[in-house]
Amino acid sequence: MTQLVLASASPARLAVLRAAGVLPVVRVSGVDEDKIAGELGSDAAPQKVVTVLAEAKAAEIVPGLLGDGLTDVVVVGCDSMLLIDGELQGKPGSVDVARRRWAAMAGRSATLLTGHCVMRAIEGQIVRVASDHSATVVHFANPSTEDLEAYLATGEPLQVAGAFTLDSLGGWFVEKIEGDPSSVIGIGLPLVRTLLERVGVSVSDLWRTQSVF
Numbered sequence: 001m002t003q004l005v006l007a008s009a010s011p012a013r014l015a016v017l018r019a020a021g022v023l024p025v026v027r028v029s030g031v032d033e034d035k036i037a038g039e040l041g042s043d044a045a046p047q048k049v050v051t052v053l054a055e056a057k058a059a060e061i062v063p064g065l066l067g068d069g070l071t072d073v074v075v076v077g078c079d080s081m082l083l084i085d086g087e088l089q090g091k092p093g094s095v096d097v098a099r100r101r102w103a104a105m106a107g108r109s110a111t112l113l114t115g116h117c118v119m120r121a122i123e124g125q126i127v128r129v130a131s132d133h134s135a136t137v138v139h140f141a142n143p144s145t146e147d148l149e150a151y152l153a154t155g156e157p158l159q160v161a162g163a164f165t166l167d168s169l170g171g172w173f174v175e176k177i178e179g180d181p182s183s184v185i186g187i188g189l190p191l192v193r194t195l196l197e198r199v200g201v202s203v204s205d206l207w208r209t210q211s212v213f
Contacts, residue, residue, distance in 0.1 A: 001209050002120075002201055003070055007057045007077040012160075012167060013187040020189055022203075023212045025070065029057035029077065033090070046083050047133045050115030053079035055131050058117045066124035074201050077117045078187050082138075082162030084110035092163045095152050101163040102152075106173075107142035111135050112162060114183045118195040130198035134188040136179030140164070143173045161186075 006013060006024040017024055036056050037049055044052075058077030065073055081088040084105055092098035117131040143151065157163040157170060164170035166177070166184045182189045193203055 002072045002074060002205060004206050004210055005061070005065065005070065005073050005075045007061045007075050008186075010078075010186050012165070012185050013078060015167075016182050016185050016187050016189065018212055021211055021213055022206045023210050024076070025068075025073075027061040027064070027075075029060045031056045031060050033079070037088075046081070046088050046113055047115075047135070049088060050079045050081055050113045051117070051131050051133045052115070054115035054117040054133075055129070058119045059126070062119060062121050062126055063124065065121065071123050073121050074196060074199060075117075075119045075121060076187070076192060077119075078114055080112060080114040080161040080183075080186050082110050082112055082164075084108070084162075088113070089162055091161060092158050094158060098152055098157045098163040099148070102143070102148055102157075105140050105162075106148075107140060109137055109139045110162070112138050112179075112184050114186065114188060116188060116191050116195060118192065118199050120199040120201065128199040130195040132191060132195065134180055134183040134191050136177055136181075136184050138162075138164075138166075138177050138184060139175040141173045141175050147173075 004024040006026050007029045009028040054077040058075045081090050092101055113135050115133045119126050120128040166174055180188045
């Protein structure tokens with residue numbers, strides 16, 4: 001019985017999978033994202049950066065799964081960053097940084113890149129890997145100073161890629177998107193379905209083993 005494992009602490013990614021009918025096992029990866037991105041170098045294509053980070057997150061948790069009794073799994077790792085003015089923007093981490101990010105992107109458009117990796121592991125050994133990225137254009141509103149400061153005060157934009165969300169408080173300030181909405185939330189269902197198929201697992205397989213309905 002193949003089990004889906006989500007290599008992420010993101011409640012938004014978990015909510016997307018639950019809404020899509022699957023309750024994954026959650027294991028949180030502890031990879032050093034800044035170190036990995038730094039090792040790739042400043043010349044690395046943005047798409048490669050998010051995809052390599054997704055691969056690293058998935059691979060990092062595989063060794064511990066066998067000890068948890070998980071012998072036949074597909075591990076899904078993801079990483080999202082906002083590409084604006086040719087630079088990747090991850091989680092701001094502070095109010096000042098988030099404020100500067102919004103000053104740069106308010107009233108403009110940017111591309112949310114999300115790397116995805118699916119690893120099939122049996123008895124603790126990785127047997128198949130499929131990875132790719134999604135790209136979705138996000139058109140931002142120009143929030144008033146009062147609204148922006150109130151949003152920053154919630155703390156939400158400090159801990160999410162690009163300093164915004166689509167599915168929560170930040171949704172008020174997104175005019176429209178061009179692409180897959182679920183990828184902006186952090187895990188693109190159409191792309192994950194394709195990657196699952198490449199490693200020999202279907203959505204219906206997951207519904208049979210880990211369905212929430």
